[in-house]
Amino acid sequence: MNPKRISYIFRQAFKSMWRNRMMGFASISSVTAVLIILGFVLIIVLNVNNLAMVAKETFDQIAVYIEEGTEDEQIEEMGRSFRQIDGVMGVAYQTKDYALERVKEDWGEDAVYLQDLRNNPFPNTYIVQLSDVSKSDEVIAKIETFEGVDEVRYYQEAVNTLIKMADFVKKFGAGIIIALLLISVFIISNTIKITVLSRQREIELMQYIGATNGYVRGPFILEGIMLGLLGSVLAILLIMLGYNYTINYLAGRYVALISGMSGYLVGVEMVLDDLIIIFLTIGIGIGILGSLISLKKFLSV
């Protein structure tokens, strides 16, 4: 490609964008709209994902209930053995009396209902602190082999639910994103088709004059690229502003929630780089694809 040709293609693309500015505006808006929805899905997926990750890190304790009537010596022996298990950071013993006391404290005035209990229903418990959450399954399996262990409780279910949720959102999000991409390619190709149709005579003429396909296609493809690019830049700006605003709004409104969740929410600056790359790639890709689809029909003369 020589510079003359490139300059021609650029001039043509800009001219045509200006001439068809209303259509161009529609195309840019459609790209922006699609990308914003895409951005929302991405951000939600990221946040749920992050939430699951953080939760997984937080739930790093295993409660081991000890059978009624186990000898104190044996209990002490168990504690020592638990400490030896790979993946265990520390062990804390909690007697059944202590457990009852804590519940009474928690219940406050309602604790009167506990007065009538003939037996303390709480078991003696070891709280096992994990050093490595990923080894939780192995640790649990080992602990369960000990004599005197009644039950092992791990907040795995909660974590699993979260992970499943994240998975679902991811798959659901991926589905939406694919659907949206197809829709946006369709919209752009239609828009470019309208541009191409409105310039069909020009294209025909170019082909009669003997313009090469590069000349014929170039301006349209560039126009598609520019439309996609502008749409994605606009979407990036809007997402940035919108996301920041949302976080600030939540922070102002639900201070407690946010302070508790600050670790769970992904800040806009953390996703911005990826978002920019994703949006620009997709925007430009949509533009090129849309142009090519529309041009395919018109290059047969």
Place this chain on the structure above:
Amino acid sequence: MIEFNDVTKIYKKTFTAVKDINLKIDKGEFIFIVGKSGAGKSTLIKLLLREISPTEGIITYNKQDINKIRKRSVAEYRRHIGFIFQDYRLLPKMTVYENIAFAMEMICCQAKSIRREVPLVLSMVGLSDKAKYYPDELSGGEQQRVAIARAVVNKPETVIADEPTGNLDIETSKEIMKILSEINKRGTTVIMATHDREIVNHFHRRVVELKNGIIIRDIKAGGYNNEPEED
């Protein structure tokens, strides 16, 4: 320079548009292709532009079989030919000057040579003073003159005109013909499809007459209605 050898074009396997065409056109000739609408004039032109391919036979341009030109080289081939349409096909959002410059930009040409050549062809067709006008501010005859200027600005070897006077009155048509003759005098081959008897008879040139897709007459210099037909 241009040769049709036993060329037949059948559309959709049933409709024979032209049949067994044998035609030789030399460089620098001026040739009318006449016949009623549906006689096969347009098909002949489309074949020559390689818009369509013949069902049978061979068309050569400068001894090259044009249907053996690869798809990507068709554009190259068409640069040998300047094409003039019945309906002018000027781009409405461009001025006269831009319309002509467009044809140059499309295939070559530095801005400098565009600035030099466009005024030259404009003066040849007598529209130097209309360079900044838009097509819809011009009369039909003027628009066709712009279209002619656009067709010749790249100095093609051959100019093909498809009913160039079809939408014009006789006086304006004669002006157009004068310009085409002038172009021909400079050595360009001119092929003009028309059903305008008056024009053909006014200019004594080679006439190839088509009827139902067959060449029924090929006269060196003659008219269209020498032997009035009955049908």
